[in-house]
Amino acid sequence: MKRVQRDMLAYVLIALASVLLLIWAIPVYTPAYPGYGASPALVPNVAVSVMLVMAILAIVRSVVASRRGTTLSEEESTYPEDGSGSGFTQVGRVDIVHLAKFMMSAALFVVGINTIGYIASALGFLLLLQYLVGARNPVKIVILSVVAVALMYVAMRYGFGVPIPGY
């Protein structure tokens, strides 16, 4: 998928979400107008309208450009697949598997804190995380995990007095 196609997809999703917000979410989940000042729905409606208008303009621009057979500037039409780029945010394709691996482990950690406690879940999380990042030395992996978990626990529990379910 080229960048221009992916941008089109993003704008279509934004436009659909905006329509959904305008016709359903804002009317249902906004208090009724109290009779003075601006309506509680005014600013949300303005914000969503801006999103909708901008998305529609971008879609129209892309459609007109493709019908005319003109291409957008290279910067907009291509995407560096290898992740290279000059800017700090310019990156390659969306790597869903990569994203899912880290998000799943974070989600497991969150669930683990409430079920098996902080110490066990944090240790497991850090061991897994280091493995995913590419660490392969088991001794170093274990040492870092134990030290980080212990330091964080002591800092949270005794330094800041934050209640944290240890085990």
Add this chain to the structure above:
Amino acid sequence: MEMIFAGLMDSLSPVSLVFVFVGVATGVAVGAIPGINGPMAIALFIPLTYYMSPLAAIGFLVGLNKGAFFGGAISAVLLRTPGTPEAAATTWDGYPLTEQGKGEKALRMALYSSVSGDFISTTVLVLIAAPLATVALYMGPPEMFALISLALTVIAGIGTKSISRGLVAAAGGLLVGMIGTEPVTALPRLTFDIYRLESGLSLIPVAIGLLAFSEILIQLERLKLHAGAEEAARSFSDKPEDKFVSKKEFFGSTKTLLRASAIGIGVGAMPGLGAPVASFLSYDQALKRSKKPEEFGKGRLEGIASSEAANSAVVGASLIPLFVLGIPGNLAVAMLMGAFMIHGMMPGPLLFEENSRLMYGVFGSLVIASFFLLFIGRFGLKLFCKAVQIPSVVLYPVVIFTCIMGAYLGQSSMFDVIVMLVFGVVGYFMRKFDFSYVAFLIGFILVPEWERALQQVVIISQFDPYLFFRRPVALLLMGLTFFVIIRTFLAGVRKKN
């Protein structure tokens, strides 16, 4: 006068001094690590400030920000990898010096330039912020509404490749910022019947997710793509002339330092431009005005001075619009604004009226942070150089773990951790699709003030839009807002044609 003295004395209290020192030292260390920048560090450390006094908290965070600006130069000079975006221009002359074995000299020049730019900028801030805030007190709700609209538009237009993306991001931030209890009716708005949302989304998990977690996700992808490409730091020469900056060399760059500081102050005081613009602009000017332009890019100290003084001058100057108008001009300042709000203060002209002692304490801490930066940089340079060598397999897991625990720390809430993870994914996709997370975050932070001003305008005017025509400053600001939008659109169209 009494307040000024009391505030300055507060900043000299041992607790405040310790936190400013720790902030600067931490800032230099994290800024030196490629991929961790000032705003990201502030987002990660804000939860800790819950447990500090307001002055210690703000002093710690401004110290962190100042330290990170210099820290970015360390990896720029040693690895040709700028630790922060604003240090990119420093690599052009810093790295060639490292290749010649003069890395320590380059770093010392970066330090002295950074401290000079920062000190000049802080002095300007101290001298003009309070008087300007007095003038800004005359601004009413229409002017504030128009000013925030202008700031959002400028930030949306500059922070991204197209204004449509910037406006979508800013509008998204406004929308997310409106989740919670509506201020007039005191009833839940856009909460989707989730009771945890009734108090709104806290800044800390949103900021950690958008700034830190998503950035680490992106960097992990790069790590996967460029495995084994990490470069080792080079060694330093032992010759004194290759290690130290002589008085002649430093004072020979005085004009460059002054010009760079002026550019940094000018850029910093304008919302949306940011430190990278200042350092590139300053480098360009130094190159054009130099007697030996051919030496630029080959290890000229003047090049390092121009970049570092300019980007450090942005730090103090960018606090001017925050303290005077309550407008954050860049991401680091937006995070500082969040810290002020967490400690119960709303940045803006009333800040000096309501918290004058604290504000002079903050000024004192800003000046002290400059001296600490000099001290820490001077004596701890070699130690901080080791920060650039932390292996990615150690750094990234620890940062991810810190993101999660930092989000939890704020309110001891797993819900905040979930919010942080959600905004981590949002930030990941925003970066991938080039939507400005800066505009999003600033929209999120500014929306309560913007909506309050709008409510006041509506109540004062009783729905009469001609109110703006009776308020020339508000009219001018609204006119500028539309001008910025139209001009950015036309510039985009011209570029495509």
